[in-house]
Amino acid sequence: GAVVSQHPSRVICKSGTSVKIECRSLDFQATTMFWYRQFPKQSLMLMATSNEGSKATYEQGVEKDKFLINHASLTLSTLTVTSAHPEDSSFYICSASAGGPAGELFFGEGSRLTVL
Amino acid sequence: GENVEQHPSTLSVQEGDSAVIKCTYSDSASNYFPWYKQELGKRPQLIIDIRSNVGEKKDQRIAVTLNKTAKHFSLHITETQPEDSAVYFCAASIGNTPLVFGKGTRLSVIA
Numbered sequence: 001g002a003v004v005s006q007h008p009s010r011v012i013c014k015s016g017t018s019v020k021i022e023c024r025s026l027d028f029q030a031t032t033m034f035w036y037r038q039f040p041k042q043s044l045m046l047m048a049t050s051n052e053g054s055k056a057t058y059e060q061g062v063e064k065d066k067f068l069i070n071h072a073s074l075t076l077s078t079l080t081v082t083s084a085h086p087e088d089s090s091f092y093i094c095s096a097s098a099g100g101p102a103g104e105l106f107f108g109e110g111s112r113l114t115v116l
Numbered sequence: 117g118e119n120v121e122q123h124p125s126t127l128s129v130q131e132g133d134s135a136v137i138k139c140t141y142s143d144s145a146s147n148y149f150p151w152y153k154q155e156l157g158k159r160p161q162l163i164i165d166i167r168s169n170v171g172e173k174k175d176q177r178i179a180v181t182l183n184k185t186a187k188h189f190s191l192h193i194t195e196t197q198p199e200d201s202a203v204y205f206c207a208a209s210i211g212n213t214p215l216v217f218g219k220g221t222r223l224s225v226i227a
């Protein structure tokens with residue numbers, strides 16, 4: 001299947017700092033990528049849809065100024081958690097569709113963010 | 117918008133037995149229903165999917181059934197093995213809209 005790579009896999013930062021997470025589609029072009037957040041033992045909650053060359057579409061309740069998404073190319077989307085706080089600690093996972101029939105998603109490895 | 121309910125939240129079976137996980141969805145226009153397996157600390161992996169023009173799909177020990185009238189779909193794992201232990205998520209979507217996931221089922225296969 002298609003490969004989606006996410007980096008970093010783990011990051012620990014201090015409160016108030018910003019953290020950038022990268023999501024790359026390695027063997028296909030993705031005009032749309034999705035960012036999910038997953039708390040321990042919980043489901044995947046969609047945060048936003050990242051569209052290449054345009055603004056991201058955020059889900060209700062997700063602060064767009066806190067979670068900055070940039071999709072500058074067909075193979076790269078970034079999520080920046082700005083002024084991180086301990087409550088932002090979570091597992092963030094990106095995904096992308098490889099085209100073809102609608103809906104089939106491939107996930108990145110995920111990034112575990114810990115804010116001290 | 118779409119709402120996906122998944123049951124049970126936890127499931128324990130003896131090795132060799134079958135496991136069934138059920139999901140319901142709210143939007144009758146949904147037409148794509150994948151199942152993902154997620155091992156601890158790892159990314160979700162697609163294990164099987166079904167589209168609304170099909171009632172059943174099977175891949176070795178894994179099968180999915182879809183009842184569009186009742187708006188529910190189920191995952192069936194036969195001859196379970198310890199390596200099947202993981203969290204399983206169902207999801208639903210309409211066309212190119214983002215997947216909406218169920219809350220997950222933690223399956224434990226006891227050797």
